[in-house]
Amino acid sequence: MNKTYYLLAAYAVTWIIHIAYLGTIVRRYQRLQGEIKDLKKPGPRS
Amino acid sequence: MKKAFPILGVLTAILLIYALYQALVVAPTEKTMGDVQRIFYYHVPSAWTAFILFFINFGASVLYLIKRNPAADIVALVSAEVGVVFCTVVLITGPIWARPVWGIWWTWDMRLTSTLVLWLIYVSYLFLRRFSSSGETPALAAALAVLGALCVPFVYFSIWFFRTQHPQPVMGGGGSIDPRMLHVLLINWLAFSCFAFLVCWSRYRLESLQREVDHAHALQSLLDPRGSVR
Numbered sequence: 157m158n159k160t161y162y163l164l165a166a167y168a169v170t171w172i173i174h175i176a177y178l179g180t181i182v183r184r185y186q187r188l189q190g191e192i193k194d195l196k197k198p199g200p201r202s
Numbered sequence: 203m204k205k206a207f208p209i210l211g212v213l214t215a216i217l218l219i220y221a222l223y224q225a226l227v228v229a230p231t232e233k234t235m236g237d238v239q240r241i242f243y244y245h246v247p248s249a250w251t252a253f254i255l256f257f258i259n260f261g262a263s264v265l266y267l268i269k270r271n272p273a274a275d276i277v278a279l280v281s282a283e284v285g286v287v288f289c290t291v292v293l294i295t296g297p298i299w300a301r302p303v304w305g306i307w308w309t310w311d312m313r314l315t316s317t318l319v320l321w322l323i324y325v326s327y328l329f330l331r332r333f334s335s336s337g338e339t340p341a342l343a344a345a346l347a348v349l350g351a352l353c354v355p356f357v358y359f360s361i362w363f364f365r366t367q368h369p370q371p372v373m374g375g376g377g378s379i380d381p382r383m384l385h386v387l388l389i390n391w392l393a394f395s396c397f398a399f400l401v402c403w404s405r406y407r408l409e410s411l412q413r414e415v416d417h418a419h420a421l422q423s424l425l426d427p428r429g430s431v432r
């Protein structure tokens with residue numbers, strides 16, 4: 157296998173890992189926004 | 203502070219693109235390894251960034267153990283999480299570099315094995331934080347973080363103490379490097395450090411918000427025990 161493929165693979169994997177992690181942060185943030193919206197809704201009071 | 207984030211984000215993106223250009227185009231080609239040696243410009247800065255984040259985790263953990271400061275606990279958690287991401291990059295780019303140069307993906311020598319052990323310690327730290335609901339979890343995790351931080355200098359200097367396949371360290375070791383390569387390496391390290399700082403910042407904000415929401419849920423369940431609380 158051409159050695160350049162290893163270089164491309166290493167750089168690609170690095171960015172895939174970072175982008176995947178950033179994706180988890182965005183997803184957690186969106187879920188939290190949903191929870192905040194639910195908390196702001198007036199709930200039933202006795 | 204909120205306005206500074208997008209500006210810093212754009213500046214970091216420009217710096218990362220510039221660092222990539224430096225690594226792929228400007229840096230001289232190494233004589234024996236050829237272009238595959240350019241993995242060095244991602245592998246080494248990722249390792250240094252991971253080590254710095256683990257030291258931040260250590261400092262914040264010690265501060266938490268002394269002062270029980272919740273902000274220090276969040277800093278410890280965030281730095282460990284981002285540090286694990288960078289350490290994962292090191293553990294994956296290393297074998298990709300080793301295969302064409304050494305002819306093997308992995309060898310159980312001291313540098314590689316100790317890096318894997320370090321990664322496992324911080325992964326177990328994150329599992330502890332994620333799955334333990336005890337009130338003492340932050341303190342237990344902080345104690346584990348202190349143990350993990352002790353391994354960082356061992357990983358770095360393991361090349362001095364043991365005969366390994368891995369080359370000597372670039373900084374403070376017996377290795378030498380072309381000044382143009384060192385320049386590109388430092389630019390890449392700066393770029394990855396800025397990127398790590400921004401990721402830690404956004405993760406810190408997310409964790410703070412998560413704790414506020416959890417607190418609000420707890421209060422809601424106290425005020426309205428029959429209400430739907432997750």
